[in-house]
Amino acid sequence: MNEIKIYIKITLIFFAFIVSTNIVTASDISDKNISNEKIIEKSKISFEEQVYDFGKIYVGESVKHAFKFKNLGKGELIINNVKSSCGCTAALVSKNILHKEEEGEIEVKFNSGHYVGKVTKSVVVNSNDPENTKYKLTITGEIIEEISVNPKQINFGIIRRGDSCTKNVEIKTVPELKIDIKKVESPNPYITITKNKTGVSNYTYEVTISKYDYIGKFNGIVFIYTSSSKQERIDVPFSGEIVGDLTFYPEVLSFGSVKLGQDVKKTVIVNFINKDVKIEKIEAEPGNISYMISEFNNISAKKIDVKLGRDITIGKITGCLKIYTNSTIQPVINIPVNGEIKG
């Protein structure tokens, strides 16, 4: 009987303790809420607009817009800061503490730079408005060119030696501006350009590379001369690669900075375009560079693993990997080797 009494007492003490702890906590919170209600009057930020669409602007132009806002709350509105996304700047042009009913402005400026196309940028206004501590403003629109060229870069890709390759370049102008395409040319003697078809403000040119005997990568520029004062000349770079019997990658074996004694392996992959071509021998300079040639998944490629020897000393490495083949047009391939051994 006594034991039961003791259990009941303990249970009651525990229950009383837990309940009292909860009551104290709850009352504390409610008291705090009441006192906050009394002391702090809320601010309320209100913008006339959240999104500004600037429509269309030309590339290089900038846009400025003022977002107007008002404090509709009873308390002081404090603008802590204004943060903008990449590509636009935002500044608070009015004071950062606004009383009830006071108005302010956030000025947002967007520089289009080289960007072309539709764009959306945002600005976040951080304030003490409890319901909108981070207010997002958006500026959107489209950046257009007086003259647009497609593609902006001509990639001829991989061309077999002796073959020619043609790519189309489309030029579009804004019809109202009545811009003329005066001339399209390239100083590269292997490039020919022909006007293919012309619409009212659309032009298409065929750019052809031919009779280019050199094996390897090439690049250059096509110039488009126009009557536009903003885009008097548009430069369209071109690139590609003429391949012979085989191709290889990389063109330079760069070991970078290597610690003395560190094991570093670099790989060269040789692809045979002409299946009759074979590697006859390989020479590596300096002599303390070793290599190992292996089959590479299929018979039309080889893998050459190149390693620095253990006996290599501190200092710059400059050398060459020479791959001798039975090709008449590519009998030797020279791949420069460089790097630095550090202590």
Added chain:
Amino acid sequence: MKVHIGFLVILLIIFLPIKVYGSSESLLIVFSGEETGNLEPCGCYEGQIGGISRRDTLIDLCREKKDVILPVSLGDLPKSSGRQEEIKMEIFCRAIGEMDYILHNLGEKDIEIGPQLLNYLSHTSKTVFLSSNVQLFDSFPAKINQYVLKECFVSGHILKIAFLGILSKSLLNNSVLEYINVKDPVQALKPLVKQLQEKANLIVLLSHAPLAESIEIGKFFPEIGLIITGHNIEEPIDSITYINNTPVVSPGTEGKYIGIAKYSINNAVVERKSVEVIPLESKYIDSLEMISLLKEYQQMLADEDLLSKIPQVPLLNDLSYVGSTTCGICHKIVYEHWRKTTHSTSYSTLVNKGYQYDPECIKCHTTGYGYVSGFLNYENNSSLINVGCESCHGAGSSHIKYVTEPFGVTDESNCVICHESEHSPKFQYSEYWKKIKHPEEIVKKIP
């Protein structure tokens, strides 16, 4: 006594608040993408986010918590084609390899880099290349997996996570169709999803496509539990959307952010706990491994002398650059003032960082780079280092011959060639002009 203690224990269990802590071990799918050549913030202004060095640190921090980490790459490591982009792609592949990325999904920029490099990297990189709907033609047989099924051990369970990757046809230009075969994403995914839903506890799709297209794909495949996507989504934190319960989330652009999808095991079922996108701010210190790799990148640019390999464009009207010291012969006061501005030390800021061989940086830190007679390299054109007089006023060859002719009128449009949104977002013409405003001078007359 024993009975009393037992009773007290029962009471404690009943009344004290009970918190059930799960196993600390979770699965994190960490994702990045659309780096478009941005190995690191360029450093042109403070507060830039992103970069492989910070990313490496963040992933290491996740690893320290003993979670299982599966880092994946959405695609578009380089920005365009050309040798510098090739080197960048090599460095990126090594970087993600060192960060133990399990796969790299192909984006259109990865394909535009060319079949030869793709072939090379797909066979030599530690990270597996993935595409469920793109194949390269046989002449350069790149090793591209149609899916990746990863097994991992989380909270005592063996989990199988399947990764699929697609590339939107809408992003491809015609020139790449000469060496790749692209299938419609939905058609390519159908048999794979069917095959993998039996095997995998979770299917993740890396959808290299515009957001709207990824959402449509997601609606078609409710079996997919996570879609990593986005193309040109600059603010990924605000862009997370859901199709039913499947998150569609982007890692943003230019390698500025990293996404983390966190999963745990609940009753032997994979349960998503959170999906978030984190900006790679400077609080994530640069990892030494990546700093070393970035140095190697700069060394490769120097070793291959890329500065001298860009095509030089002739200036209009046969003009040529003469250098600021030549301008200073007559415009002595303005020249002396220029020497006190940051324009006159712009080259040394690159040298101090070791970026003086980087064609991307050199363009706005020297005079006339990319033009015939302009800066090409220090050895040949030391008089054209820095942002000189002719950077703003144009090449001066004609002016020094005909000094009375009008010359050098310039305005804001010239400034924004370099002070553009990406590298100089705080640029305000009126404010910046004050920093370089020339003093008035009476030009010394040439006898």
